[in-house]
Amino acid sequence: MKKLFHFNSILWLVAIIVLLANKSIASGQTGKRQQFPIPENINKIFQTSCMPCHGNNGGRLPKSRLCFSRWAVYGAAKEKEKASLICSSVRKGKMPPKSVRNSKPKLIPTKEQIDLICNWAESLKSEKKEK
Numbered sequence: 001m002k003k004l005f006h007f008n009s010i011l012w013l014v015a016i017i018v019l020l021a022n023k024s025i026a027s028g029q030t031g032k033r034q035q036f037p038i039p040e041n042i043n044k045i046f047q048t049s050c051m052p053c054h055g056n057n058g059g060r061l062p063k064s065r066l067c068f069s070r071w072a073v074y075g076a077a078k079e080k081e082k083a084s085l086i087c088s089s090v091r092k093g094k095m096p097p098k099s100v101r102n103s104k105p106k107l108i109p110t111k112e113q114i115d116l117i118c119n120w121a122e123s124l125k126s127e128k129k130e131k
Contacts, residue, residue: 036079036127038071042120045113049096050086052107076127083121090114 038046046054046068053062056069066082074082089095091114096107109117 036076036083036124038068039120042117045109045117049090049107049109049113052104053096053100080121080124080127083124087114087118087121090117 050066051058051068053059054066054068055063056067058067066086071079071082086095090109096104101108
């Protein structure tokens with residue numbers, strides 16, 4: 001009985017640690033510094049056009065491909081890769097997807113906003129990882 005009590009105590013402790021770690025990652029409080037923080041003007045576009053699906057409250061599939069709430073844990077190489085993919089997707093009209101474009105046209109970024117996103121993504125390519 002005593003062994004079972006200790007085993008259950010350890011399971012609860014592990015569960016609490018995992019929950020707290022997941023909460024920290026989701027809120028961006030990882031202690032790991034973003035290599036390339038998203039500039040405020042770009043972040044406003046993302047908040048309007050992308051976060052409804054690619055934020056904490058978004059769907060499972062969109063969040064699995066890109067979750068802005070986890071940007072801080074991606075690391076420099078992945079941040080650059082994701083920024084480039086974001087540019088490519090919005091420039092080609094793949095994001096937001098057609099179904100969203102039809103039902104929520106206000107989420108479609110303007111040409112000027114797309115240019116801002118792509119200029120930002122391009123600028124990351126020449127940035128070096130800070131140590």
